[in-house]
Structures are given as structure tokens and as C-alpha cells.
Amino acid sequence: MIRRALLAVCIGTATLLLAAGMLALHALPGGPPLDLSIETSALVLDRNGQLLRAFTVDDGRWRLPVSLDEVDPLYLQLLLGYEDRRFWQHAGLDTRALLRAGWQALRHGRIVSGGSTLSMQVVRLRLGLETGSVRDKWRQIGAALALERVAEKAQVLEAYLNLAPFGGNLEGVRAASLAWLGREPRRLTPAQAALLVALPQAPEQRRPDRYPDAARRGRDQVLARAEALGLLDAETAAAARREPIPTQRRAFPMLAPHLARRAQRLSPTVGVHRLTLDAGLQARLQTLAAEQAEQLPDAVSVAILVADHGSGEILASVGSAGLLERERDGFVDMTRALRSPGSTLKPLIYGLAFELGLAHPESLIEDRPRAFGGYVPENFDRGFQGTVTVRAALQQSLNVPAVTLLERVGPARLLARLRRAGATPHLPEAAAGAGLAIGLGGLGLSLTDLVSLYAAIARGGDPVALRDGLRRPTGADRSTGSKGPPGMNARVSAQTQHNPLLAPHAAWYLSSILSGAERLDQLGSAIALKTGTSYGYRDAWALGFDGKQVIGVWTGRPDGAAVPGLTGTQAAVPILRDAFARLESRVPLPGPPSAVLMASSAELPLPLRRVNGNAPGAADDQLEIAFPPDGAVVDLGLGLGSGIALALKVRNGSPPFQWLANGKPIAQAPYARSVHWRPGGPGFITIAVIDGQGQSSRVNVNVQ
Template structure:
């Protein structure tokens, strides 16, 4: 009878235990878990997945996505050894740890250890719950059991790595290593690991940027435990304790801010934006931009674009020297601003002229005062060189020859070529005129780099791309291969700025009207870089020239890109490499459309003062000089003779007063030239 009662009691106990277990299982399975898909910082990465820029989550916290395989394995080992030795074997709650914690509390009369597992800590962090209250602890246990049933250990560890608090608005190990150590968590020292294990236990009292001594002491306790448990030896522990704990937070990477913002605007839902940029080069060129402006006026700004012209990938894009500099309007992306390109469009004009058979690098052009249907351009220095080879005319950036070529081509032909190159352009006065060749059009720095990339690729345009997943698009042929090579060969013969390496960089500078924009764009056999300098509001910068200001920066940018230049390609087989005398007759000397109405090649020209100039009278009169023509010369002022039968080309004209005067010079053959100037 007694045995029967014992059996009944045992059966009832087993039944109750099974019933309780089932009810607990149902209770755990019915647990409503907080969202497990954590909001993380939107991040912009470079071509090698290196972080360029990150953005805080909605509540202003830094929480960067990370997985266990992206963290030094030694961290997980140290974390589990210090926080939860049986993490890999328990089911969310460790009875032994809870029992030990309860016994220590009863024995010491205070809480010595919490007994929380890593899974329970994840449960608390997910719900932002309390740690000490009984109800809160029971809720953590329930959620921990539920998490263990629905997630793998790696997934739970991954949640901890993203949620662990590290003081202030730092959440997760990746935010902590970037802020405290300035690096990713893939490779960590024992001292760094110990600090990262210690801080989450009391994040606000152990954050090293505010409580350095407490943080150091907590780190050393973790190191002592790691040494005791055999994770590190005595020498490693001793060396780790000598490492300085960082006392300040480092700023999060904020490279390429303009392009990063553009990426977010392009795809607002993407969590990660992968760009074609190279972080090391982007850093180097942003540093160069800041250094360049350090000694300049407080309103001057700079922008740079570097690209691989073989692939079309932009490797660096610097929209301004400082994104947050309001005085310089640093928030404006000057790689996308429409600005006058000055003389940097001239290589395209020459390339098109070579294409059309209008000229060859050895063709003779005239650099004399000219009237193009009322448009009378002057050279930048108001001097004229007379008859000059096309090669030298481009290298010296003369205005008269390039306008003559543009007139022969037609301005619309130039705009069509810019369209083929994929360039956005804006005409200030609607219809294109001859001034387009001298910068009378609005273009962007990125598009100008794209144009030079097309010339560097043998005349085939290739749209530049900055998104790593963008489709590779082949552009249209812009120039014949030989024409593109001619342009590159001419530009590579340009002397480098003072102090720059004597290399064969093909480059061109430009200065817009009124000294508003200074440009320098160049390329070698693989890369192309463009530099713009000026004021974002378009106001003039007196005395600024592309050759003086932007060109040295261009050469420095190439030096930071790589130690030497990639060689330019050899001349294509069909290239006509001969002197002027061996050229076909039509190519020996350029003849414009209005050649029949132009003066003869040896006609005289008023070299000084240039037409339209304002000059000061000297004590002896006005200094005048004639070029071309046949001596002797007769000078007239407003139709009245002032100097007769002079063989000298330079003469002092007496008897002139202040005001406007029309000077005329007549040579021995009866040919004449004139210039209207203002005397003061």
C-alpha cells in the first residue's frame, strides 16, 4: 500500500513537472520579442569597403552594422571568459551563475555579481530595460530563453556587438573602436580588447573620454582576469597595462561629404553606399586642399577630381576644402558648379581642327589683331606673336588663333562635341558665339575632367562614374585617335610650374574672365586630375591665374596619387610626324573663312598700344610699335601725320593729348593697320 502511494506521488510529481515544463515552453514560445532588425548607421564606403562616412541613426546614436566575423576573434573569447563562460552551452539563462550570484549577495549583504548571461544582456539592451529590479530580471530571463530558441549563438553575439553601450551616443563595438581607437575592430590589441570588455559594465562611469582613471582601472582588472584564465601571458599583460587609454573621442570618418550626401539623395533607402573612391587618395587630396588654402584668403575655395580614364572610375572627389567652413561656402560642391572654364576648352578646339583637316600641330597660324564680325578678342597679355605654329599657339594659350579655328569650325560644332563628351553646359546668352572658345560657357569641374579623360583615351568619351554598382557605359568617339594623340603630345610639352617635377604630364591651365576661376587639368597614361580654384559666389579674385595658382596643386595631386607618371601612349601608325615644309600645301598655313578679306600675311599691325587699350602718355609722347609690314612707316593720329618715313619699328609719337585717338600706320607698300586707344 505504501509503495503504491509512493508510485502515485512520483507519477503525480512527474506529471506536474511535465505540465509545468509544457506551460513554461508555451510561456517562452508566446514571448513577444522586441524588433530584432536593428536600425544602424547609413554608411558610405570606398571601392575596398573602407568607411568614408557614416550617419547617426534617428535618435542621434552611432550604431554601425557589424558581424562577429568582422571583429577580432580574441574579443569574443575575452568577453565570454569575463562575462559568460558558459555562453555557448546554456539556453539563455545560466542557473549556476544565478545561484552563485544569489549566494554571494546573501553572504556579503550586497550584490557582488549579477549572474546575467550575454543573452540576458542582449534582452535588456533590446528592450532598454532595467538591471536591478526583480520584474525586469524575470523579463530578461524570459526574453533570453526566447532569443535562444529563435536565434543562433552567432546571431545573439552579433546583437551584443551592435548594442553594447560604450558611453554617450556610442553603441556597439564598431562605433567604439572607431571613436576611441580610430580603427575598425578587425585587429585589436589585448589592451584594447580589455577596455572594450570593461566599458559596457558601466558605460557612463567608465567612458575614457570623461573618466580616464576609472576606465584604466577597469581595463586593468579585465587584463588581470585574462592573465589568470590563461588568455594572455604575463609579458602580454604587462605590456598591455603600459598602453595609454585614449582620453578623447576621435571624430567619425567624414570623407567625401558632398559625394556621400549625393549618394544618399540618389538612393535614400540604401543602408550601404559603395563608391568608386579610394579612401587613401581621397584623404590625401582633402589634406592637400586644406593645405593649399591655409595661406590664401578666407573666401577662396578649391575643388579636385581624380579619375582613372581607362575605367571611367572617379577615385577622389573634393567638393571643397572644408564642408563646414561657412565663410568659404564649404557646403557647396564645387565639382558640380557651373563655372567658366577659361582656356581649358582650347585643347578640344585644336583637336576638332586636327580632325577636320583645318590644321596640324605644325600648321602656321596668325596671332595678330583681328576682327571676327565685330568680335575683337585680345590675348591675355595684350601682346601678339605674329605667325606661329599651332603647337606653340596652344602651349602659349593664345586667343586669336583659337578663335580663328572656332570660326572655321563653327561654335555649334564645339557644343556638339561637348554633348558627345557627356558634358552639361550652359550658355550665358543663349546662342553660342566665338567667345565659347575662350570660356564663354558654363561647365562643371567633373565634366571638364571627363572631357580630358576622353582625350586621354584616344578620343573616345567614357562617362565618369562614382557609384561602384553603376553600369559601365562606353561613350561616343569624340576625336580621331591621331588628333587626340596630337593634343596630348602638345600638352605634354608644356613646361611644369616652378619646383614641379620635370615630367611629361599633359596639362592645360585656364583663367576665366575677371579672374573668377583658376583651372588646371592634366593626365598621364592612366589617370586624369582636375583642379578648380576661385570663390563660390563668383566674385573676382584679383591676380589669380590658373598657371600660378592651380597648376602647382595639380602636380602635387599627381605626386600624392603615385610616385611617378604612367607613360603616354606612342603615336598611332597613321600619325603624320613631319615639319611644316613637308605638310600638304593646305596644311602649311591656316586660312580662315574670311581669308579673302583679311590683310596679307606680311601686312603691318599696331603691336602697341593694342586696340581698345588705355595707356598713359609719357613725357616725350606716346610709345608706339609696329609689327610686320615693310619699312619705312608713316604714323597718323586721327588722320593727321605725326611721324613720317621712319625705319624704326618703335617710335615716340609727339604732340598727342589726353582722350581717344585712332592711330594708323602705313608701310612702304601702302598696307595699313589701325588701333583706337584712350590716352591719359
Template sequence: MRRMFALVVVLWSIGFARDQFDAYVDATELPVLVHATSPEIRDRNGVLLRAYMIDDGLWRMALSSDQVDPLFYKMLIAYEDKRFYQHQGVDLVATARAFGQAVWNGRVVSGASTLTMQVARLLEDGSTGRWDGKLRQMRLALALERHLSKEDILSLYLRIAPYGGNVEGLRAASLAWLGKEPRRLTPAEAALLVALPQAPESRRPDRHHRAAKIARDRVLMRMQRAGVIDMEAALAGQDDPAPIGREPVPQLAPHLADRALARGGGRHDLTLNADLQRSLEALVAGHMDGRDERLSMAIVLADHQTGEILASVGSPQYADTAGQGFVDMTRAIRSPGSTLKPLVYGLAFDRGLAHPETLILDTPVQFGSYAPQNFDGVFRGELPVRKALQLSLNIPVIRLTDALGPAHLMATLARAGVQADVQGGAPGLALSLGGVGVTLHDMVQLYAGMAHGGEAVALKWYKGQETYEPQRIMSAASAWQISNVLAGLTPPPTAGPAGRVAYKTGTSYGHRDAWALGWDGQFVAGVWIGRPDGTPVPGAFGGSDAAPVLFQALERARIKPVPLPPPPPETLLVSRAQLPANLQRFGPREKAPELQLTFPPDGARLAIDGAGVPVKLSGGVPPFSLLVDGALRATDLQRAEFMAPVSGVGFTTLSVIDAMGNAGRVSIELR
């Protein structure tokens, strides 16, 4: 009976002690288990484009178990805590062994800290050497095991383990020291990431390369003995060079990334393609290398079938101050130069005002006080609309703008989603020559609509971004005609075998902006070059500066050339002679001003100097032909001022005939 009573007392005491111990563990106050992680900007496939440090200057990045190579988990458990899945936070076997070795040797020989205890220490930033600290870690480890799963504890460790400097967590460490995500690791890479948290500062590869390699190799050999890897893998891993410095965290698409970050922290998924974005950033940087540091450049490239922006480069160098690289030039208001002309012609086709084969006059004209001039100052007389657009002549497009009305053009821009900025009141005829402020983003959106059969396309850069209901900006037939005309332009000399591209260049007044925009069967792109402060760039032209980059950008976007689509069934594909009478020529036939030779005056006496005789004309329709004493001396003269090749002395008759057969003549004496 006494033995039975004693047994009951002992069992009750053990149970009481256990209840007390459970209450002690349950009363443990848990630290904060949720930690801020670096905001991340990802591409359409989940690839990291850019990340930002958290407020305390740390790189600590979100990580899920499927983002980690299984080999790393095997190594970590085998090296740090092989009974991790058996113990409840404290490994009593390892603790007893460590205690016995310490008593026998008079010093600490091996540790008994479990992964859960390490998490407890990291959560409280506690000491590793003092007994009171160890006891606190044990208590917290036991409490953590009661509240969290083993996977949750591992996840905590992989998120907050120190890896040297301001790097915390496995994913940030893999990016910083290896330059890659931890999803696929070699044995040597996994071993390094296992070894670093034990002594993160004394094993930092950038400062203590040798120590990092020794620690890594030690892990490799232990993994071989534990059967995690074979001897061949261990020896091969030891031959791998350990990293000697930090790899830069991806910093792609900084301007769009900043816009995404403005929406808040966490993860943001964009429509960009990381590989294409990297390629176009390199293209821009390479193109601008060695040029005026005040110049900037921007590119937007999108899929005009979906409206998704695949690459957006706001400047050559984000951190460049001389060129104001921090300014996103895809969103800056600039003059589009001649790049609005295709829209004018497309609307004219829709209105029945013209057809690509319609003849239109390129002759001097005046609308009130406004007398437009061509860029080169030359008048070409009567020519097909197709040629007028390909030559980017100003006078024909102004004639069409006058017939359409600038308000109609502005309304169409609004339907295309273009926020046009008009200074000084109502838009005028110069609108079609670039007399309006637009962004590169909006111009690419406009061109996407023309590429998409005349139906407006809302460009989007953020996944899940809401878009407006598409509106038609021109008929499918007119859009195809514009595409066909622009695809007939000769590509830049540096263009590769890119297939047919419909493209248009433009240069704004004073050479402030050089543009090139174009599309193929799938992609649309726009390139802008200029100075962010709007000052002139002498010698800058869209054709020579921006167009080559446009073709290279489209080339890099393709796996293979994507052909332009065939014409819609309703497209009118006929010669000029087969057109309806009202479409054979644009507008009523205008009576050209009378051709006159204003210099030299009739009867003038001039001293000959061997350079010829200067001739000045007024009126008439170019091109002009010159006769000297009845003999034809020059044809296809486009300008109203030229030198007549006359060298002999005596009386001479100069005659000029214009394209309409009108003639003017003067008689002069040369001495």
C-alpha cells in the same frame, strides 16, 4: 504497485510542469530585434569614408562577425559568460552560485547575468537590480535562445551594447574610442571594449579616464588567469595608455557622401580611394590656409582608363560658412576660360584645317562687331599652331573656331558628356575662350576623353553606376597630337619629378575662375579656384594658382610616373616643309592692314623730356623693328604702342618695319 503509481504521478507532474514552462517561454513576446544602423559611405576597398548618426542621435553601426578580432570574442566570453555556448539563456550553475553567495554574505557578491540576459535587458531597456526585472530577463533570454543562434545573439550584443554617450555597439565604440575598426585589436584595446558596457557612463574614457583604465586592467588580469593571454601580454597591456577622448568618425568626401545618402540609408560603395581622398583634402586645405576666407577650391581626379573617380574635393572646409564650403564646386557652373582650346585644336586637326606645325596668324582680326584680343594685348604675327596653343593665344583659336563653327564645338562637347550652359541664345565665337558654363566634373570628363585616345570617358563615382555608350570626340591621332603639344609646356616651378604631364591652364574673364586640367598615362585631374559667389579674384591665374596643385595631385595619385602613350601609327609626324601645301599655313593669306605711324604725326614739334618719344601704330604685322635716323634701336616689338629711345634735340626720322617688311616713317623736330 503503489510505488510504481507514485513514480508515474511524479513523472507526469514533472512532465506537465515542463510542458507548462515551455508554453510559458514560447508565449514570450519578443521585442524588435532589428535596429537601425548608421548609414555608411565606403570607398572602393570597403574603407569607411563617412558615417551618419541615426535619427535618435546615436552612433550605431552595422557589424559582421568577420569584422571583429577573434581575441575580443575570446575575452568577452571568458569575462562575461564562460558557459555561453553550453547554457540555454540562463546559467543555472552561476545562478545557484550567486544565490548561495548572497544568502551567506547577506549581499550580492557576484552576478549571474548571461550575455543572452544582457541582450534581453538591452532590448527592453530593463532594470538590472529588481527581481521582477531579472525574471523577465530570464524568460526573454530563454525565448531568445529558442529563436536565435548563439552567433545571432552575440551579433545583437555587439550591435546594441552601450559604450558611453551616444555610442552603441562595438564598431561605433572602436571607432569613437580607438579611432580604428575592430578587425585588429591589441589585448589592451580588446579589454577596454569588454569593460566599457558594464558601466558605460562611469567608465567613459573622455570623462573618467582613470576608471576606464582600472576596468581595462582588471579585465587583462582576469584574461591572464583564464589563459586567454599570457602574463607578458597582460603586463604590456597595462602599460598602454588608455584613450583620453573620442576620436572623430571618418568624415571624408562629404559632398559625394551627401549625394550617396540621398539615394537612401544603408551602405553605399563609391569608386573613391580613401587614402588618396584624405591626401587631396589635406592638399586643398593646406593650399588655401591663410588665404582669403571667401575663396574656395575643388579637385577631381580619375582613372581615364576606367572612368572611375578616385578623389573628389568639393571645397577646402565643408563646414566653412564664409567660403560657402557646403557648396560642391565640382558641380558648380563656371566659365572654363582657356581650357576648351585643346578641344578646338583637336577638332581642327581632325577636319584637316591645321597640324601642330601649321603656321597661323596672330594679328588683329575682326568678325563682324567682334574683335578678339589676346590676354596680354600683344600680337605675335605668324607662328606655328603648336606655339599658339602652348601660349594660349586667343586670336588663332578664334580663327579656328570660326572655320569649325561654334555649333560643331557644342555638338562635340555633348558627345563628351559635357552639359554646356550657353547664356543669351546660340553660342558664338567666344565659346572657345570660355563663353560657356561648365562644371569641373564635366571638364575632367572631357579631358579624360582626350587622354583616352579621343574616345569619350564617362566618369563615375558610385560603384555599379550606369554609364552611357562611349562616343568618339576626336581621332586617336589628333588626341595624341594635343597630348604631345600640352606635354611640351614647362611644368610649374614647384612640380616634382612627376614625369610628363599634358596640361592646360585657364583664367576666366575678370579673374573669377582659375583652372588647371591635365593627364598622364593613367590619371586625369582638374583643379578649380575661385569664389562660389562668382565675384572676381584679383591676381588669380590658372598658371600660378591652380597648376601647381594639379601637379601635386597627380603626384600623390601615382606609385610611380605613368608615361604618356606613343603616337598611333597613323599620326603625321613631319616638319612644316613636309606637310601638304594646304596644311603649311592656315587659311588664305590675309592682306595685313597698311602699317602707319599714327603718332607722332609727320612734321610734329615735340618737347623732349628724357623719357623718349611715344610711338603709336596702326595696321602692320608684329613683331616690329624701330630705326632712329636709320640706326636700328629696337627689335621684336610686339605692341602697337611703345617709347622710342630718343634723347637729342633737333630733326629726327623715326622708321618702323613690320614682320612682312612693310615700313612707315615720320620726321619730327625735338626741342
């Protein structure tokens, strides 16, 4: 105690002696002005200026930039009342406060109050000076006087707001308010404001998470001073003292972490990145992705992308089920990863057929076994529906009708339209060119690509460039031919060329078909939806849109491993439904354009009533008996009695089919591609079939 008293007396005497000579310093020329350009954390903000994510400065400290108008006025009043009552009047040194501090130290034998101004504290924090060093105190005073000769008062106060320590690696009132209070400092309660004033006095000794009682005492001292100065009435101060002290440090916002990191890497020198996202929607969908991933198999992740298809602005970008989910490779942004799109390209195939006049939603088309050269597609359930309407074929996502139409429109045209929509398709390295397999997922696309495609369909066939707000290097924009402003998606050639993806009537047909499937009842009639499942159950997709927004959902393993049983209908559709439910508003799909033809199958013009499955000049569509093969010996057990029936199967051609055995008609099932016929006895038989176009095929078999 004696040693502490002697120390206080020494400090008090030194302070009085220093103060006696301080007035002379006002007339002396100052040294080099203090640099107030403070390194602050890079911020990523949403469309409304709300914080999505912040990054630490180089030394690992959180120092979020803040200006005077971003801080509650009450906090500023309490700060100046407690720390520097004559801040707006003095020139960097408050001689009265310094003399008072020295006198109190001599009188009480201990340090009662400090004499440092906010200007002196800015100097100390900026230069890293010691608080108990007389030599450093000299430097504080001299530098503070020099600072105020060149800097505005508001600049000095703002520098303090950004530099003040608040415990741990927190610096600045904004970082402290978010970490300790979970809110921006723009609106604070009296208790919260007083706590933020008190913490920098002893940032480690008053840390709320470690020493809540000390933090409370410091806060209450500030409240008592504010009450004595008339800044708070007695009732308000008493209520503030009853408010609990926060005892845990909160995590900083981590919204759209993948996109935010990409923004920071693309423009590392930019302090504030403004994205097109909506922070509220982003938070809701990140929670949805995390919750839904828990219901999926281990290591399966979720990605969600939402865009306003009117403007092209991306409203939410969920790259994974959780950035820190190691088992699910949460660090991988699956909105940009190349994956097999499964059946999600089928709508574009049908749309091209509508545009080219090859089909109408009510046209009839065959879903039967068929070979396209060496390519023999099968449906997901390995069954076939026979003759169906084009509408039903797309709603049921049948494979043979889709490939039939793709053969007519051409794979090259499909790829060209994908690029026109803003997508960047990647063909397998071993592929010699675009084949029919691309229609069922035999190429690489990202979730962003598919959202671009469905946005164009939702807009009546008019492509729109997706925009996220990122500042991309000028060279990258030039490489894609973009003339757009910073932040525009690099793949904008579709918009700059003004080439439509589809004719308006073709796009409307797709919206009508995709919004009419029975499984959409629970989503509402205003949602057009298409699912997709890639080969081997590696990717499950759901794409949907209403009159305003388009949403894409992907689920699967980021490492590309198969997940048995993972399908778009079971895994992705529930997430899509819940994502639409979390939107603030829904807009109905638009009505039909003038070129739409409303008619039943029988009312259609003759060329549209039935889809001709033969591509121009295609030899692979020739009628062919698939079974029995020519020259086969088939044991039907005819020598033991009546025997069993012989299965007759036809490939390609157009119904109706007429079967003949040794020139005589058999098997009355004209629209079936597989029939059964029982021969009258053993022997050699010539079996023939004639289709509706007059084509014929025959085989010779020996039945026994």
C-alpha cells in the same frame, strides 16, 4: 552602508527565489519573438571597403553595423570569458551564474557579480528595460528564453555587438573602436580588447575621456579575469596593463563628405554605399586642399577630382577645402558647380582643327589684332606674338589663334563634341546661340565636365563615362538614355553611342603639345597640362593627365566673386603638381598612332603650312586699315619741323602686307600689322595696303 547591504540581501534573496523557478520557464511557451532587426548607421565605403563616412541613426546615435567576422577573435574570447562563459551551452538563461550571483549577494552583503547572459542583455538593450527592476528582470529572462528558441547563437552575439553602449551616443563595438581607439575592431591589442569589454558594464562612469582611471580599473579587471581563465598569459596581461588608456574621443572618418552625403540622399534606404574612391588617396588630397587653401586669399576654396581614364572610375573627389570652412563656403561641392572654364576648352578647338585637316601642330598661324564681327579678343597679357606655330599658340594659350580656329570649326561643333565627351555645357541665358566667345570661357561647365573632356583626350579621343559608384534613380538614368548599371555617371550618352570625341591622331597631337610646355619641367614629361583663368579672375583651373589618371583642379570663391591676381598657373598648377605626386603610381603617355604626321613647318603639305584665318563665306575677315580712319585729320607736328611718324595698322587679311602712300610703296615690314611711316610734309594723302591674298583697303587722311 546598512541600506546598501539590506538592498543587496533583498536582491540576493529575490535572485535565489527567481532562480528556483527559472527551470520551469524552459518548458513554458515563449511570447512573441524579439525583433533583432537593428537600425544601424548608413555607411559609405571606398573601393576596398574602407570607411569613408558614416551617418547617425534617427535618434542621433552612432551605431555602425558589425558582424562576427569583422571583430577580433580575442575580443570575442574576452567578452564571453568575462560576461557569459557558458553562452554557447545555455538556452538564454545561465542558471548557475544566476544562483552564484544571488549567493554572493547574500554572503557579502553587496552585489559581487551579475547573472545576466548576453541574451538577457540583448533583450534589456532592445526593449529599454531597467537593470535594477525585479519585474524587468523577469521580462529579460522570459524574453531571452523565447529569443533563443528562434534565433541562432551567432545572431544573438552579433546583436549584442551592435547594441552594447559605450558612453555618450556610441553604441556597438565598431562605433566604440573607431571613437575611442581610432581603428576598426578587426585587429585589436589585448589592452584594447579588454577596454571594449569593460566599457558597457558602466558606459558613462567609465568613459575614457572623462574618467580614465575608472576605465583603466575596468579594463584591468577584464585582463585579470582573462589571465585567470588562461586566455592570456601573465606576461601578455602585464604588458596590456601598462598600455595607456585613450583620453580623447576621436572623430569618425569624414572622407569625401559631399559625395558621401549625395550617396545617402540618392538612396536613403540603402545601408551600405560602395563608391569607386580610394580612401587613402582621398585623405591625402583633402589634406592637400586644406593646406593649399591656407596659402590662398581669404574665402578662396579648392576642388580636386581624380579619375582613372581607362575605366572612368573616380578615385578622389574633393569638393572644397573643408566641409566646415564657413568662410570658404565649404559645404558647396565645387566639383559640380557651373563655372566659366576660361582657356581650358582650347585643346578641343585645336583638336577639331587637326581632325578636320585645317591645321597641324607645326602650321603657322597669326596672333595679331583682329576683329571677328563685333568680337575683338585680346591675349591675357594684352600683347601679340605675330606669326607662331599652332603648337606654340596652344602652349602659350594665345586667344586670337584659338578664336580663329574656332571660327573655322564652328561653335556648334565644339558644343556637340563637349556633349559627346559627357559634359553638359550651359550657355548664358541672354545668349541667342553659341558664339565664338565660348572658346574663351563664355559658357558654364563643372570640374566634372572638364575631367570628362580631358579623360577622353587622354584615351586617344575615346570618351569614357565617369563613374563614382552612386546608385542613381532608374528614372534619372532613363532620362539620359543610359543603359548602364547603378553607379554609372548619368551623362553616359557618349559611351553608349560609341562616337569618338576626336580622331586618335588629333588627340595625340594634343597630348604631345600639352606635355611639351616649359612650365611642365617640374611635373615631368609624362604629364600633359592645360591651365585656365576665367574672366575677372573668378576661376583658376589646371587639368592634367598621364597614361593612367586624369586630375582636375579648381580654385576660386564659391560665391563667384573676383579674386584679383588668381590665375591657373600660379594658384592651380602647384596643387595639380602635388596631387600627381600623391598618386601611388604614374604611367607614361602613350606613343603616336600610325596616322600622325611628323614634319616641320616647311616640310608640311602646302595647305597645312599656314592656317587660313578666313572662314568660308566670312565677310568679317576682309582686309581693313584699322588706323588711321578714313577722313581723319592727324596732327603730326609737320608744320614745326620733321614731325613724328604716323602709325599704320591693318586688321584681318593675310601677310605679307604692302603699304602705299599716293600709290608709292612705303613701310618695309611685310609681316607686321603695325608699322610707322613719316610723311614728307603736310597735306592730303591716300594710304593703301595690299595683303598676300590680293585684298586691298585704302583711306584718305589729312596730315598736318
